[in-house]
Amino acid sequence: MLHTRVPERLEAELKERAADLGVSVSNLVRNVLTHAFGLVGDIVADGAQVARSASGGRRPAEPAPAPAARPGDVVGWQPMILGKNAVCAACNDVLVRGADGAVAITDGAGPRPIVCPRCLEEIRHGRDPFA
Numbered sequence: 001m002l003h004t005r006v007p008e009r010l011e012a013e014l015k016e017r018a019a020d021l022g023v024s025v026s027n028l029v030r031n032v033l034t035h036a037f038g039l040v041g042d043i044v045a046d047g048a049q050v051a052r053s054a055s056g057g058r059r060p061a062e063p064a065p066a067p068a069a070r071p072g073d074v075v076g077w078q079p080m081i082l083g084k085n086a087v088c089a090a091c092n093d094v095l096v097r098g099a100d101g102a103v104a105i106t107d108g109a110g111p112r113p114i115v116c117p118r119c120l121e122e123i124r125h126g127r128d129p130f131a
């Protein structure tokens with residue numbers, strides 16, 4: 001059992017997609033996560049197909065939502081093992097508890113965005129995954 005807090009917008013999107021696909025929200029989330037991590041042992045019936053539908057979708061792709069926590073005064077990025085589920089602030093990838101990630105060390109009390117290892121590599125090479 002996995003409980004996680006998601007932004008309202010994501011929750012609405014998940015409910016809408018689940019309704020479109022005729023599956024429950026938890027089935028959709030399970031299938032998307034299963035698909036994202038390439039696991040095959042635990043796929044429920046038609047899981048791969050549902051995940052493909054959910055990621056491909058029958059609607060045109062929407063532009064990614066503007067990152068809510070675009071870092072301003074980031075002093076550095078601290079790699080870490082996630083203690084909670086998170087969403088990459090740059091590419092919106094779902095990051096599950098126990099996965100690698102990096103958290104922004106910021107000047108001041110602003111948000112401390114989390115990025116996935118892939119976006120961390122972009123940052124490491126001087127590119128801006130938030131652009």
Ligand SMILES: [Zn+2]
Nearest residue numbers: 088091116119
């Ligand atoms: Zn990312």
